[in-house]
Amino acid sequence: MKLPQKLMLLGSGELGKEVVIAAKRLGNYVIAVDRYANAPAMQVADCCEVISMLSGDDLERIVLKHQPNYIIPEIEAIRTEKLMEFEQRGITVIPTAKATDYTMNRDRIRELAHQELGIRTAKYAYATTLDEMIKVSQAIGFPNVVKPVMSSSGKGQSLVNHADEVEKAWNYAIEGSRGDTQKIIVEEFINFDIEITLLTIKQWNAPTIFCSPIGHRQERGDYQESWQPAEISNSQVIEAQSIAKKVTDALGGAGIFGVEFFITKNEVIFSELSPRPHDTGMVTIISQNLNEFELHLRAVLGLPIPNIEQLGASASAVILATENSDSIAYEGVAEALSEPNIDLRLFGKPDSRPFRRMGVALAKGSDIAEAREKAKKAADKVKIVNQ
């Protein structure tokens, strides 16, 4: 295989931006695609397209126009049936069209993991009406976690403590649901000690390899801070690796996967996975010799990954917007960068809304506690303001 290759990135947010940077560093040609103009990855790609990625016709048009060798999905909300068609026509879809289809539907990936592969997950049930949800909630018990089957980054997700909160959670889930399905999943609430992402690299012609586990903390179903290495035991790492291998083997193809687990004293419980770089994996920009985006690119192109080196206690903390604005500026950048072993990624999103992730602070420390504190302090210094 010769470089450059022509890569089409479907989704052009902060994760895609780093994938493009990795691809461009090796001289590739990248077409960045998203639903809005001037998205982060578009700012560093060779060219861009603004389309609805849920429209098969729009996807067809740009694939015919650009003739990519690889299609690399960066978000979940894509017309996945169309990806299957592209794959049949000989374009490589990363990791596979099937993987993108399974993982955008919580029920499909859950059935694969739990029913087909026999992997331990939280107890769960589905509902398509409020009446059904009332019934299944009783069966699962309280507290439980309710999510639309199609959503990401915590959209439509809520914790339900009592029967009298079920209706509110149903309405919230339906509002936050993507696509036209009115289906929700009710999950047993897992009172975990820590939750982790195990970055799993599946290669075309080499064994599956893993990064050191990443610990993270979430609020509103969305990631706030992450750190590496996560404080879990060797046997927990080995168990998580074996589950991640099972699930990713079933999905096939090549690329990086972010496999999420809840860790309790006695159990390693599979939650879900992203068939692409994971937001909590942004910590690897500072914590590894090859970050998750470079690893993804190498796996996609079948390039060797001789070693992944973990560089010591590291952390990331998100920088969130507080208001709606369409002329963004960042304040406090110099203050944030004034300490040693701190770095920032400011994504360059053209507009903001409350809680939208606009940047991330990265830190190294002498231990995890110090790295987390430094990353959080740096993130807090950066303010998203009007230009």
Ligand SMILES: Nc1ncnc2c1ncn2[C@@H]1O[C@H](COP(=O)(O)OP(=O)(O)OP(=O)(O)O)[C@@H](O)[C@H]1O
């Ligand atoms: N059954 C559960 N028990 C306890 N906490 C849960 C449960 N399900 C989800 N959570 C919490 O909510 C977070 C988000 O859930 P999940 O990963 O399923 O949502 P998501 O919308 O797919 O998020 P993302 O797209 O960012 O990965 C989890 O990381 C965890 O902190």
Ligand SMILES: NCC(=O)N[C@@H]1O[C@H](COP(=O)([O-])[O-])[C@@H](O)[C@H]1O
């Ligand atoms: N958990 C998934 C995730 O973190 N995805 C990342 O967020 C972007 C969307 O951000 P936006 O909603 O601010 O446009 C996506 O494009 C991807 O980079």
Ligand SMILES: [Mg+2]
């Ligand atoms: Mg998740």
